[in-house]
Amino acid sequence: MHKFAFVIHPLKAKDAARKYPIAKYMPDWVIKKFYGSKKPFIGSFVDGIVSKTGAKTEGWFIICPLTPDMMLYDLPLEAVYEKLVYCAELAKSEGAEIMGLGAFTSVVGDGGITVAERAPIKITTGNSYTIATAIQGALKAMDLVGAVPKESTLAVVGATGAIGKTCAKMLSPQFASTLLVGRDMERTQTVADELERATATTNVQDLKSADIIITVTSAGADLIFPEHLKQGAIVCDVARPRDVSVKVAKERPDVLVIEGGVVSVPGDVNFRISFGFPEKTAYACMSETMMLALDGKIENFTLGKEVSVAQVEETIRMADKHGFELAGFRSFEKAVPQEAIDRARSARQS
Numbered sequence: 001m002h003k004f005a006f007v008i009h010p011l012k013a014k015d016a017a018r019k020y021p022i023a024k025y026m027p028d029w030v031i032k033k034f035y036g037s038k039k040p041f042i043g044s045f046v047d048g049i050v051s052k053t054g055a056k057t058e059g060w061f062i063i064c065p066l067t068p069d070m071m072l073y074d075l076p077l078e079a080v081y082e083k084l085v086y087c088a089e090l091a092k093s094e095g096a097e098i099m100g101l102g103a104f105t106s107v108v109g110d111g112g113i114t115v116a117e118r119a120p121i122k123i124t125t126g127n128s129y130t131i132a133t134a135i136q137g138a139l140k141a142m143d144l145v146g147a148v149p150k151e152s153t154l155a156v157v158g159a160t161g162a163i164g165k166t167c168a169k170m171l172s173p174q175f176a177s178t179l180l181v182g183r184d185m186e187r188t189q190t191v192a193d194e195l196e197r198a199t200a201t202t203n204v205q206d207l208k209s210a211d212i213i214i215t216v217t218s219a220g221a222d223l224i225f226p227e228h229l230k231q232g233a234i235v236c237d238v239a240r241p242r243d244v245s246v247k248v249a250k251e252r253p254d255v256l257v258i259e260g261g262v263v264s265v266p267g268d269v270n271f272r273i274s275f276g277f278p279e280k281t282a283y284a285c286m287s288e289t290m291m292l293a294l295d296g297k298i299e300n301f302t303l304g305k306e307v308s309v310a311q312v313e314e315t316i317r318m319a320d321k322h323g324f325e326l327a328g329f330r331s332f333e334k335a336v337p338q339e340a341i342d343r344a345r346s347a348r349q350s
Helices: 013-018 021-025 028-037 068-074 077-094 113-118 127-145 162-174 185-193 204-209 246-251 284-294 309-322 338-349
Strands: 004-008 041-050 056-063 098-101 122-124 153-157 177-181 198-201 212-215 234-237 256-259 262-264 267-270 281-283
Touching: 004 077, 004 284, 013 021, 013 028, 028 068, 041 077, 056 077, 056 284, 077 098, 077 113, 098 284, 113 122, 122 284, 127 162, 127 212, 127 234, 127 256, 127 262, 127 284, 127 309, 127 338, 153 162, 153 204, 162 177, 162 212, 162 309, 177 185, 177 204, 185 198, 256 338, 262 284, 281 284, 284 309
Parallel strands: 004 056, 004 098, 098 122, 153 177, 153 212, 177 198, 212 234, 234 256
Antiparallel strands: 041 056, 041 267, 262 281
């Protein structure tokens, strides 16, 4: 049996209150100071993962006590790398052979390359299967609301990043037009030049023209608000922390917001930790790490700022082989009800 580990981390300082209730009453700077002094630790043991082939795996969630803004602004990059390498050393001591970098740890710095060079075990970011499920989820949502890709405009926010760029490359041929949104116009235009019928912009206001939006930035803050979206739009938010403001859910019932990459895990898996999902489901990035272990593919798999179409297709093959599949839609930690899909469908038809 090949074993895995996966790194998770708090998305905001107040997440500490889940383990330490007194944190609710502390200022963020105090919590961050506490986080900064704490070493990564084992969050939970995971077992019960059984492939359709009969292969089994088990592993550990390792908690890295850093928030996204700590990784971006408060600590030197070298200090972040040291924490992540420590996670890998801890994982190896438990028996893991491969470790996935979750949420912001997958994009900070050079996207896992330096960590892989220094770690005693193999590393993946999970971005390949995240892309696969984002594409599958986006197309499924379009079908449910009656939107036809060849008659629609696709927008990708974070189009110069590893996930956004490959999503655009794989999806844009199916759409009438594609809008690429990035922070740097020159880099965004370079991606647009590689595609047909694609336009580059740095202005999120331009999203008003999009029928479906895949957003996957490393901004660590709300980027997409109610006024940015057309009637009946679909938004697939793959970013963690999310890019879509909760105001969209409250003020735009005509818009369908889904979280990319929520996956049903084969077997009778027990995570012993809650991510706000139904039982036996996980993020796609977690699932990529698990399926690599099940497949015996103990290698550095998805790293850096580029993800190839071949890597995405390989994760789809492994998912089919082992029994991972897209789960029902989630949005803001809740299941998406049929009424939400119906409202978006009606809004598109009106």
